[in-house]
Amino acid sequence: MISPGTPAPGFTLSDQDGEEVSLADFQGRKVVLVFYPADFSPVCTDQLSIYQEVLGQIEERGATMLGISVDGHWTHRAFQERLGIEIPLLADFHPKGEVAAAYGAYLPDHGTSNRSLVLIDEEGVVRWVHESPSPLEIPGANLIFDALG
């Protein structure tokens, strides 16, 4: 994983609506990146559902949460609609996993990102990272609030 204190690698990816979203759009706000393996997987469904339940409280702390996986934006749209979540989902689809790799969160043997969290501060610097020991383990939302302070 990328190390805290490192400038966050910039990116521009399509969201679930096909709109381009850049990390630079959020300058002056904290950003929580949620790298997850795959839309519609049972574990990812649980993870994003839980985060949705506390999304308002994450935003109250001046942070924007962005989900990132190697799925395309049409899949993201279907997943977001199915779950009824508001967390923007970004498509790290082509070149596949490029952004995840830039953050050290790509698992080439799996062809997906690992389940990883990154907190970027208002100046665009990585402040905290969490990498799950395996893609099956969901980091609790409490860890995000610990990092946000």
Place this chain on the structure above:
Amino acid sequence: MSDLRSAAVPPRGPADHARGEGEELVVYADLGCPHCASRWEQIRELPATVVFRHFPVASKHPRAPALHAAAEAAGNQGRFFEMVDSIYADRGHVDDPHLWERAERLGLDFERFEDDRRSEAVRARVRRDFESGIRAGVTGTPAIFSEGQPCNLSEDRERQF
């Protein structure tokens, strides 16, 4: 602003819903969750004190908030676990008219049940449990804790009770 940073599972308090005798198990459960419903059949039979904590995940189970509010409202009339058992026993009938039927079967004061389940006090009560689960790192339901530690109730473990 609620504090949602990591914290231990709160010990059983007077406001908790508890049933049974023996080793205390704190169970964070979602009344809209099919897995919880399946597990509840086992959990409720354990020779243990089961402390029920609300953990509705609305995005996965859109009716969950209404079901938890109904259980809490029934609890205000002393029938909390009866409502929980009823909901888990029949997950196919969870719309409002079905909740009214359940309230009638349990002999609840209907007007009080209706007022309570839509009240801010009940919403806050459910949310308080949910947030304590978030702070304890709950990421799926049912999440069971024994003596403050996550407890994976395997079939082997259940036989130990």
